[in-house]
Amino acid sequence: MANKVAELIFIPIPGVGHIMSTIGMAKVLVNRDQRLSITVLIISPPFTSLALATYIDSLAKNAIERIRFIELPHDESAPKLNPKAPFTSFREYVDSHSKYVRNIVADMKNQPHFGHLVGFVVDILSSTMIDVANEFNVPTYVFFTSNAAFLGFKVYMETLCADQNQDYVIELSKAEGEILLPSFVKPVPTKVLPQVYQTEDGMDFLMYSIRKMREAKAILVNTFLELETHAIKSFSKTNFPPVYPVGPILNLDGVAGKSDDKDVITWLDDQPPSSVVFLCFGSIGCFEEVQVKEIAYGLERSGYRFVWSLRRPPLATQSFKVLPDDFADPGAVLPDGFLERTKGIGKVIGWAPQVAMLDHPAVGGFVSHCGWNSMLESLWFGVPVATWPIYTDQQMNAFEMVVELGLAVEIKMDYQNNVFNPEGDMVIITAEEIERGIRHLMVDDEVRTKVKEMSRLSRASVTKGGSSYASVGCLVQDFTSNIT
Numbered sequence: 001m002a003n004k005v006a007e008l009i010f011i012p013i014p015g016v017g018h019i020m021s022t023i024g025m026a027k028v029l030v031n032r033d034q035r036l037s038i039t040v041l042i043i044s045p046p047f048t049s050l051a052l053a054t055y056i057d058s059l060a061k062n063a064i065e066r067i068r069f070i071e072l073p074h075d076e077s078a079p080k081l082n083p084k085a086p087f088t089s090f091r092e093y094v095d096s097h098s099k100y101v102r103n104i105v106a107d108m109k110n111q112p113h114f115g116h117l118v119g120f121v122v123d124i125l126s127s128t129m130i131d132v133a134n135e136f137n138v139p140t141y142v143f144f145t146s147n148a149a150f151l152g153f154k155v156y157m158e159t160l161c162a163d164q165n166q167d168y169v170i171e172l173s174k175a176e177g178e179i180l181l182p183s184f185v186k187p188v189p190t191k192v193l194p195q196v197y198q199t200e201d202g203m204d205f206l207m208y209s210i211r212k213m214r215e216a217k218a219i220l221v222n223t224f225l226e227l228e229t230h231a232i233k234s235f236s237k238t239n240f241p242p243v244y245p246v247g248p249i250l251n252l253d254g255v256a257g258k259s260d261d262k263d264v265i266t267w268l269d270d271q272p273p274s275s276v277v278f279l280c281f282g283s284i285g286c287f288e289e290v291q292v293k294e295i296a297y298g299l300e301r302s303g304y305r306f307v308w309s310l311r312r313p314p315l316a317t318q319s320f321k322v323l324p325d326d327f328a329d330p331g332a333v334l335p336d337g338f339l340e341r342t343k344g345i346g347k348v349i350g351w352a353p354q355v356a357m358l359d360h361p362a363v364g365g366f367v368s369h370c371g372w373n374s375m376l377e378s379l380w381f382g383v384p385v386a387t388w389p390i391y392t393d394q395q396m397n398a399f400e401m402v403v404e405l406g407l408a409v410e411i412k413m414d415y416q417n418n419v420f421n422p423e424g425d426m427v428i429i430t431a432e433e434i435e436r437g438i439r440h441l442m443v444d445d446e447v448r449t450k451v452k453e454m455s456r457l458s459r460a461s462v463t464k465g466g467s468s469y470a471s472v473g474c475l476v477q478d479f480t481s482n483i484t
């Protein structure tokens with residue numbers, strides 16, 4: 001009886017943008033085939049994040065059939081995050097949990113109700129767990145939470161490093177101009193390449209993780225063929241493991257925030273259709289006070305109704321130990337009288353019920369940091385985006401959305417802020433640029449029409465007969481092929 005069940009071990013990393021879609025992937029799989037059973041091992045976060053803690057808490061409260069969650073012990077002796085080597089230290093932190101993974105899986109395998117272990121599904125940031133999967137003689141699959149074009153960039157950089165040396169590649173990516181990447185049709189300006197990979201730490205991580213990914217049996221990417229046709233096809237010319245576009249994988253239940261979440265939805269109920277601009281910068285995005293004020297002026301001048309999710313940066317002394325949180329009093333950083341003057345037309349909130357807001361007919365435009373989940377959510381609900389990327393993949397996502405695919409308008413594509421890059425130059429986007437971007441966002445019918453069409457395609461891709469539906473079918477077949 002037991003061997004009729006195919007068991008998978010999922011190891012997401014503790015970050016809102018990663019864990020939610022990885023668990024979303026698990027849900028898609030168990031809903032697709034009832035012979036699948038999944039254990040998700042939750043690594044305790046090495047930083048304080050209310051949003052993440054709330055999400056992890058919610059997992060224990062809302063049981064999902066055939067998915068069990070196991071929180072790994074919080075290990076005080078685990079390596080600490082080092083702001084000077086964020087990638088390497090985060091990887092080491094995650095890797096130090098291998099011993100718990102090994103023990104838990106060995107234990108589960110001894111239990112009578114446990115089925116047939118068929119594989120591990122890991123994140124790029126937990127790719128060392130491939131070694132643990134090997135100890136159990138099962139293959140590993142990587143679930144890549146960003147997009148195919150960005151994955152293509154990483155693979156290309158790793159290939160270049162194998163041909164040249166790492167320092168040469170870092171210098172190349174810093175040089176002004178454009179670079180041809182196999183996963184993009186258009187030349188990519190080097191100014192949108194992630195600064196985090198222009199350091200030894202970033203490049204070491206990139207090299208390590210892509211090499212590890214080469215050991216995987218397949219790569220699952222949270223994207224769909226109709227959106228990233230070129231990028232997805234570009235992998236067929238490489239010797240990278242097979243890439244399966246399985247998305248969009250969305251968490252349509254949203255991430256519960258505070259109890260007053262409902263107020264903003266009630267407020268939206270009273271606004272005209274497509275009249276409200278929604279500003280939100282993901283689970284980590286935040287700005288210095290001087291930039292906050294420019295946003296406020298830009299919004300006010302645009303005259304549009306708005307909902308603005310404004311988050312407080314961590315204190316410098318808390319660097320990497322605490323993630324952005326809601327302001328106790330946002331008025332303290334906003335221009336004098338701003339909240340009073342905009343009372344009738346706008347709302348400043350903390351953590352936003354983003355999915356419910358994008359689904360609301362009153363929301364007509366989304367100013368976003370271009371985190372990949374936010375991009376997929378905006379496309380799903382057909383809400384056009386104005387791009388304001390902050391770090392990692394976001395500048396390239398903005399370029400892909402605006403230039404490569406024509407599915408967004410630009411406020412900025414190459415912005416990086418000081419909160420996460422204290423040694424970089426302080427760049428301020430002015431109120432004029434913000435006002436211009438918002439006006440463009442709210443009146444550009446061409447982009448709006450394209451986004452609506454992509455919304456239709458994104459929904460079609462995950463329904464029976466769709467491209468991602470077919471990819472998931474192939475994977476399920478693979479997972480279940482050895483059970484009787």
Ligand SMILES: O=c1ccn([C@@H]2O[C@H](COP(=O)(O)OP(=O)(O)O[C@H]3O[C@H](CO)[C@@H](O)[C@H](O)[C@H]3O)[C@@H](O)[C@H]2O)c(=O)[nH]1
Binds near residue numbers: 015283370
């Ligand atoms: O106030 C908020 C802010 C965020 N969200 C949700 O949180 C998720 C945020 O995900 P994403 O848009 O991808 O942003 P990040 O949290 O910044 O995600 C990280 O992970 C992504 C996937 O790898 C990357 O693309 C990003 O650059 C990286 O920062 C989305 O589902 C949002 O709906 C809310 O519900 N309310």
